[in-house]
Amino acid sequence: MSATTIIAVGGFQHETNTFAPHLAPFEAFERTDSWPGLTVGEALVETMAGLNIPLSGFIDTAQRAGHELHPLCWCSAEPSSYVTRDAFERVADLICSRLRQAPELEAVYLDLHGAMVTEHYEDGEGELLRRVREIVGPAIPVVISLDLHANVTAGMVENCDAMTIYRTYPHLDMAETGARAYELLEPLLAGFKLHKAMRKIPFLFPLTSQCTDFEPCRSIYAPLDAVSQIPGLNNIDFASGFPPADIAECGAAVVAYGVDEETVEAAADALYRQVVDAEADFHFETFAADDAVLRAMRNDSHKPVVLADAQDNPGAGGTSDTTGLLESLVRNGARQAVIAILYDPEVAEMAHAVGVGAILDTGLGAKSGFPGVQAYSGKFEVETLGDGRFVFTGAMNLNSHAELGKMALLRVVDDNSEVRVVVGSARSQCLDLAMIRHLGIEPSEQKIVAVKSTVHFRADFDPIAAETLVVISPGANYCKLTDMKYRNLRAGIHLEPMGPEHPG
Secondary structure: OOOOOEEEEEEEEOEEOOOOOOOEOHHHHHOOOOOOOOEEOOHHHHHHOOOOOHHHHHHHHHHHOOOEEEEEEEEEOOOEOOEOHHHHHHHHHHHHHHHHOOOOEEEEEEEEOOEOOEOOOOOHHHHHHHHHHHHHOOOOOEEEEEOOOOOOOHHHHHOOOEEEEOOOOOOOOHHHHHHHHHHHHHHHHOOOOOEEEEEEOOEOOOHHHOOOOOOOHHHHHOOHHHHOOOOOOOEEEEEOOOOOOOOOOOOOEEEEEEOOHHHHHHHHHHHHHHHHHOHHHOOOOOEEHHHHHHHHHOOOOOOOEEEEEHHHOHHHOOOOOOOHHHHHHHHOOOOOEEEEEEEOHHHHHHHHHHOOOOEEEEEEOOOOOOOOOOOEEEEEEEEEEEOOEEEOOOOOOOOOEEEOOOEEEEEEOOOOOOEEEEEEOOOOOOOOOHHHHOOOOOHHHOOEEEEOOOOOOHHHHHHHOOEEEEEEOOOOOOOOHHHOOOOOOOOOOEOOOOOOEOOO
């Protein structure tokens, strides 16, 4: 294998909740938020340095192995509904046009999500990979990495030679997954052909049941590193799927690759059977908002209770501006409570205009028009202002530079409660303590910390929590999957563990 091997590298990430109310236009991919904005060409290598992003891990590993890189482009957008036709075509054209310009190309690596749905393609990644394969031909190895929540499709498997998938949720191993993708590329560069195997799981299960810190996912994911070392098996992974995607191939899957066909098929069968046998265990306790708040108020430890406003998680396509949990905190008289981040750029702008100490009399939240949700109307004291620029300190987004726009800490003016709201100008999942500390609040000193997140927050917030409760309050990331009206999902798959079959 020559040290001058040229590998094209790039990425295009979006997790599409087809039940969410807002689309992902091209501008969403240009924007820097918790991750870098659209980056094209040579700047890619410098931009990715030191970040927990798959492309970063691949670049670092490939460069240490002596390869020359041909950077394409990389971008991501906050999860939402469909990627617009315009956005997909513009980004795909950037990737494909730069790919055509690559001199003496010997391999391609793409950092993808695996749950992108566009206005014109159910399988965004499968279509992108089809175009890439058409350009490079059948002989050039194409490897990809995918998010743990990927809805792996036949098109993805067909149009790449191998893939790796995150093994942790919260996603602490993103850069590591990119590095594993390079390791999977090595035998392909050496001339070996890897046999592929995929098994689709016959039931859906919500994101709340996918955390790898708890059973059954802990027992499913923990052995994968060791299993991947079986002779003849180069890699095996489990994608737990992204259920709020109304597409035919939605759902979890096992994928395996290796030089020995019999070993690969046997390993895929064994992992498939392990997952299927655990179907009844894919459940997670959730609480109504009032029940969760009252339980949190009874906590007498020196640590806060963390409430996860899971259904309004912008990291799964939620609007991040529903007010059900906020209303419950105030109504039940919660004290030393903070909720983050409520997306309302209008109110954030108003707070910056009037300044610290001023009182706003306004409606907060519910600007996106999510059905059945009203703004929280009241008076709010502006306590702190922020510019949304800070460095993440938690393990998942460590060293990433946030660009979240104007932010404000507002205190609800109410004699019977003490509730503060972190208001933001960008939809961004509250998964890092720095997102609250940016506004002068120390989360560990609160009684109740409410976050608009499903699982990612756990890496940074669980260590400071007396306990963590998952709350069911209005939002587009449905925890009860039978509440979603699927039209395109394939027939026969269970709509939830041990649940009814979708009629198709």
